[in-house]
Amino acid sequence: MRQVRSIIAGLVAFLVALSFVPTGSGIAAPAKKPALVKPKSKPKHRPKPAPLPAVKCEKPKFRIFVDVGHTPESFGALSARNDTEFGFNLRLARLIVGKLKSEGFAATRLLVSEGKARSSLLRRVSVANDARADFFLSVHHDSVPDKLLEEWEFEGARSYFSDRFSGHSMFVSRQNPHFAISMMFARLLGKELKERGLRYATQYTMPLMGRYRHPLLDRDLGIYSYDQLVVLSRTRSAAVLLEGGSIINRDEEMAMNSPDRHGLIAGAVAEAMKEFCEKRQ
C-alpha cells in the first residue's frame, strides 16, 4: 500500500496547503507541503462582518458551535501513524459537546462540514452566523512544516513524524468583532489547561516556522493571534481555535489517541465555558 499511502499523503498535503492561503485558512497546523502555495501578497479586502451584540450568557440558551476542523474529504494533517486530523478533531469535538451539554449548555451544537477545504470554511462560518451563534470554538490538532519532518516506517509504510514540538495552543483574531471576548475565553481555557498540567506549544514564535509564525498574545497561557483565519475573523460571534495537541509527535499522538487526554481537554473547555458564562451574566 506504499504507493496508495504516498498518493494519499500527497493529496492531503495539497489540500492542507490550499487551506493555508492567508484569507482562507481554517487551520493553524502547518501544511505538509507549504511550498505548493504561493502566499498572496495582498489579502483581498473584505468588510468586517457586522458583529452581533454581545449577549448575556444564559446556559441553556447560549448557542455554542463546536466546529470540527476540516472535512472527511479534505482531512487536514496526517499523523505520525497516518491517521487523519479530521478523525482526531471529531473525537475531541464530540467529547467537548458532551461535556458542555452535561454542564447545562443545552444549545451546544457540533458542526461537521463536508467538501473541499476552502468552500467548507466559508460554509461553516455562514452556518454559525445564520444560526446566530453566541460562541464559535474550532477544534484542530497540530502538525509541523514539511522541512521539519523525519521519515520512519510504521506498519510497513513510509511515514513521517517530528518529535521536536508538542503541546496545545489557542488562536484568536484581532479582526473578530468580539476580539476582547474571544481573548477572555481563551485566557480562561488556557488557565484550565495549565492547571491540568498541560503545556502549550511554543514554536509558533520561532523563525523556523516561516510564514506560520504568529504573534504570541499571552506568554503565560499560549494564546496566539491568527488575524486572517476565516473561522476566526468572519464569524460574527466571539471565536477561538484550539489545537488540542500535536499528532505528528509520536508520543503526543498516542496521548491524543487516549480518551484520558481528550477527556482532560474537554473538561477544561467545559470549566472555562462555565466561568466565561458566569462573568457575562
Ligand SMILES: [Zn+2]
Ligand atoms: Zn487543522
